Amino acid sequence: MKTSSLPAAEVDRTLELSQARSQRRAGARRFAVALAALSLGLLISVALATGIGRMDLGWETVAAVLLNKLGLKAAAVDRTTEVVVWGIRLSRVVLSALVGAALATAGVVFQGLLLNPLADPFTIGVSTGAAFGVALLVMLGVGGAFWGLSPLPLGALVGALGAMLAVLALSREGGRLRKESLILAGIVVSTFLSALISLIKSLDEESLSAIVFWIMGSFSGRGWVHVGFLLPYAALGFLLTALHTRELDILALGEDSSHYLGVAVSRVRLKLLLGASLLTAGAVSVSGVIGFVGLVVPHLMRMLAGPAHGRLLLLSALSGALTLMWADVLARVLLASGQELPVGVVTALLGGPFFFYLLKSRRSRGMW
Amino acid sequence: MIRVEAVDLGYGERLVLSGLNFQVNPGEFVGLLGPNGSGKSTLVHALAGLLPPKRGRIIVKAQGLGSLASRLRAQILAVVPQSSEVRFPFSCLEIVLMGRYPRRRRLGSLTDEDLLWALRAMRQTTTAHLQDRPITEVSGGEGQRVVIARALAQDPEILLLDEATSSLDVRKKLEIFEIVKELNQTRNLTVLCAMHDLNLAALYCRRLMFLKDGRLIQDGPTDEVFNPAVLAAVYDTPMEVKRHPTFNRPYAVMLPLAAGPRGAAANQEAARP
Numbered sequence: 001m002k003t004s005s006l007p008a009a010e011v012d013r014t015l016e017l018s019q020a021r022s023q024r025r026a027g028a029r030r031f032a033v034a035l036a037a038l039s040l041g042l043l044i045s046v047a048l049a050t051g052i053g054r055m056d057l058g059w060e061t062v063a064a065v066l067l068n069k070l071g072l073k074a075a076a077v078d079r080t081t082e083v084v085v086w087g088i089r090l091s092r093v094v095l096s097a098l099v100g101a102a103l104a105t106a107g108v109v110f111q112g113l114l115l116n117p118l119a120d121p122f123t124i125g126v127s128t129g130a131a132f133g134v135a136l137l138v139m140l141g142v143g144g145a146f147w148g149l150s151p152l153p154l155g156a157l158v159g160a161l162g163a164m165l166a167v168l169a170l171s172r173e174g175g176r177l178r179k180e181s182l183i184l185a186g187i188v189v190s191t192f193l194s195a196l197i198s199l200i201k202s203l204d205e206e207s208l209s210a211i212v213f214w215i216m217g218s219f220s221g222r223g224w225v226h227v228g229f230l231l232p233y234a235a236l237g238f239l240l241t242a243l244h245t246r247e248l249d250i251l252a253l254g255e256d257s258s259h260y261l262g263v264a265v266s267r268v269r270l271k272l273l274l275g276a277s278l279l280t281a282g283a284v285s286v287s288g289v290i291g292f293v294g295l296v297v298p299h300l301m302r303m304l305a306g307p308a309h310g311r312l313l314l315l316s317a318l319s320g321a322l323t324l325m326w327a328d329v330l331a332r333v334l335l336a337s338g339q340e341l342p343v344g345v346v347t348a349l350l351g352g353p354f355f356f357y358l359l360k361s362r363r364s365r366g367m368w
Numbered sequence: 369m370i371r372v373e374a375v376d377l378g379y380g381e382r383l384v385l386s387g388l389n390f391q392v393n394p395g396e397f398v399g400l401l402g403p404n405g406s407g408k409s410t411l412v413h414a415l416a417g418l419l420p421p422k423r424g425r426i427i428v429k430a431q432g433l434g435s436l437a438s439r440l441r442a443q444i445l446a447v448v449p450q451s452s453e454v455r456f457p458f459s460c461l462e463i464v465l466m467g468r469y470p471r472r473r474r475l476g477s478l479t480d481e482d483l484l485w486a487l488r489a490m491r492q493t494t495t496a497h498l499q500d501r502p503i504t505e506v507s508g509g510e511g512q513r514v515v516i517a518r519a520l521a522q523d524p525e526i527l528l529l530d531e532a533t534s535s536l537d538v539r540k541k542l543e544i545f546e547i548v549k550e551l552n553q554t555r556n557l558t559v560l561c562a563m564h565d566l567n568l569a570a571l572y573c574r575r576l577m578f579l580k581d582g583r584l585i586q587d588g589p590t591d592e593v594f595n596p597a598v599l600a601a602v603y604d605t606p607m608e609v610k611r612h613p614t615f616n617r618p619y620a621v622m623l624p625l626a627a628g629p630r631g632a633a634a635n636q637e638a639a640r641p
Binding site for chain 1: 418449462483
């Protein structure tokens, strides 16, 4: 590689350089503050969310269980309480955080890659594709885990990729992707697959709640096993996307310009789509289809930290985790009857109006 | 630097250009001219490695263009497209820094040298004051100059301009071409620009290539090929070519179509010194 060197006179422009550098440092500081705040918020929220539930255990008991498990000998706690706090609540809190992070990250990637502000795993049909893949496997009776790994996320991945290909093919016109028809195609594919899921579940003589579980999303009855199912997919997906944030920035310039700048466009795009699909598939296979997290969170973070994807990805993952964790707390406790809401209902109720507001305010400021 | 051997170009079944054979040497300043749809952009796309030839081969610095790794190609060759729309509010400095992509380590962070290159490119294109402005909030002309700065930040050996100044006003056009000319002279940058503006081409390009009906029909030093006969044949328009007395550059004046090709031929006689 030829290294480019500057004439000596150029290097003298220290003032200009230091100005530009301090500008960039200011941006980095803002990012660091946001990162620290979100991380801290996440830690505190995990503890708080674990403490909230139908059975009132008291904060000391919850704290004692957590500390015991961390190896610090706190007060003795009976077995039932331990199971409720550790086995039921904390596992669910952790799972909802992971799913939220995965969905928000996937949303960042889909929006950046498809250059569409409305793209997220849900709106482009990828989530429903994943849910369909899982539903099909369950109907065929392939559900058990092998060495702690479940085939369900794999079915979800195949479904996600299939749905994505269908949507991309539907919105392609004359060899080019039409941004306008992308969401339309996503909704068509998604609605069709939702109907298929309902059909499969009805044929399978399952209850209505099983259908609702997949279509509206829920963490009801989920535990550490599911965290285990999700983790490898989420980790791989996050790694794939995190390694290509610089390319994601450049791809915002369009396909041709990215090529001119030396990005191997098709290969990079394939990796990113695969990464986002892994994240979506992992998330959906444990929680069903949850909308709006992948849509709203990236928008908010872009307003906070700018469009550079390196920072955007991290911040979105953290706030996606926070958002879904609290949405699930609401889903657990909102109904006075003690019934649980599907968490997708909560995210849609909160996310819909909020997104409407975002869209309005952003358009008036000339973004997107 | 660039060698094009028996190349046919096209999209799908459609053949746009055929039988191309030419060579561009280091430090040349070449203008690519021709009517709408004659394949100027197609040729630029092919030279940029975006469109693989249907037949023949394109060789850049003794290597097949198709087999050149993307980043390596972008170190040699920068392209300024006609227009570009950016959907995210990146600051102009961030956009120019993207030009450093092919020269940065894959996961390494930004160095002072990258920043210096970007700042210098912005100074050269008089966009330094736009550093912190979002690219979504600058005018078309400003945006285009930022894109040119991005190409310069690549530190390329070859610069391809695809109607890069078409959307700019006269002054801005000249400013851009002055920068390019300067880099061409001081750093031996090889320049090839597809353009519509005949007089701008005559002013800066030392060699002109004319495309017409899917072929390269004229290729030579500007002083030789920039004449009424060639221009009339390429554009089907009567033209008169004169030479500026002080700057000694040729320039073309279009005549009413009623003058007909004969009118142009007659003028060619008149144009002879």
